[in-house]
Amino acid sequence: MEEQENEKNNLVNDRRSYSSRLGSTSYGSDSYEELLRGSVPCPTCRGKGNIPKEQEGELVALIPVRDKRLKPRRTCLYVGIAVFTCTVIFYSRCLYVGIAVFTCIVTAGLLFFFFSQRDVTIASNVSLLLPHNLTIDTAKKYVYFEVTYPFNISNLNYFPITLTQTSIAVQFNVKVINTTVSTFTLNVPMRSTRKFDVNVGITFSKDNGLAAMAYVYY
The missing domain is CATH 2.60.40 (Immunoglobulin-like)
Known part of the structure; x- marks a missing residue:
């Protein structure tokens, strides 16, 4: 609890300093605490709304869970097409192998029948x-x-x-x-x-x- 309280105070101080830099004093500790009620601060910007420029290439932006990019569309369709294609290729190869084996057997049988010595x-x-x-x-x-x-x-x-x-x-x-x-x-x-x-x-x-x-x- 003490650690969370310290973190909240740090966020409030950071927010106050950020507001003073922008020339705005409308953000007080009460209003900021009201803003954070029922939520947690962003671990990247720590509630500031921006990140230091020198860390622009190091920090990772977070994508909301409800973002549509995290929900691929037509996944079942693509998986079904892939499975169907693999099945067709597999059975086609099996068919080709079966035809080749059948052709070899028939050819060998015909050769044996026609070229076997008779009386x-x-x-x-x-x-x-x-x-x-x-x-x-x-x-x-x-x-x-x-x-x-x-x-x-x-x-x-x-x-x-x-x-x-x-x-x-x-x-x-x-x-x-x-x-x-x-x-x-x-x-x-x-x-x-x-x-x-x-x-x-x-x-x-x-x-x-x-x-x-x-x-x-x-």
């Missing part, structure tokens, strides 16, 4: 083969003739293939009497079937133990 089948539906270029040598006791074996090659892949060589073994009574290797170039497009023929030479003689078959042809 290449070679088959013939001819049950009877007729000989041609028949040669019979009674002195050496052998018979030689050729047969043409037709084949169908089917490419089930989604890319073309090339057939360059075939090997056919002729077997009689569990005995291989001849093996024919044919070299050629046959291009088979994707998902298609091509025909080709292979000539096979067959010999019946003493060398392969089938001389008895040669006598049949005599």
